[in-house]
Amino acid sequence: DGGITQSPKYLFRKEGQNVTLSCEQNLNHDAMYWYRQDPGQGLRLIYYSQIVNDFQKGDIAEGYSVSREKKESFPLTVTSAQKNPTAFYLCASSRGKGETQYFGPGTRLLVL
């Protein structure tokens, strides 16, 4: 089955620690996205990538970093500079700009 996988389902971060969230898709989509979801806030775009080896900052990129070395993979690192990382993180992919985005199941990040 084609789809998007995210791992882990739950992730715990200690003070000052960087953590990486995994996102993999087998839909052969060019574009991939990371969103952060907080209660009552909707989804906010962190980073996006329209093509391999290229990515752009979204609305709330501070404290996050990404890479896009393979078409199928778009990992997100939450760095120690992100002071309020507790949230639900959603990865999505699409064929291109403006096209339907398909979402993974999400990773919930909690701070110890």
Next chain:
Amino acid sequence: AQSVTQLGSHVSVSEGALVLLRCNYSSSVPPYLFWYVQYPNQGLQLLLKYTSAATLVKGINGFEAEFKKSETSFHLTKPSAHMSDAAEYFCAVSDQGGGADGLTFGKGTHLIIQP
């Protein structure tokens, strides 16, 4: 800049009653419009999408939405609510292939179904 407003953070209806979830958007260019549904602790699932073809769009699970340009609205309806419809619903807007690269989401409406 695009924006989406969903009226009502919580909507409660009785099982079997009409469901109406409101969405208004602003966009400087003709938009693509989307409705997604999210069940607890899960990702978003596409319900339906408007792409400037028919103004009345039918989606999954009996939902439909009507694009009204004069009202800049894209409200979601279902004639008869079912208990399984209880979830969070998000309206989103995108430029038609240009401009913004991500979707702009509303803050969501939590649909509660009363037995």
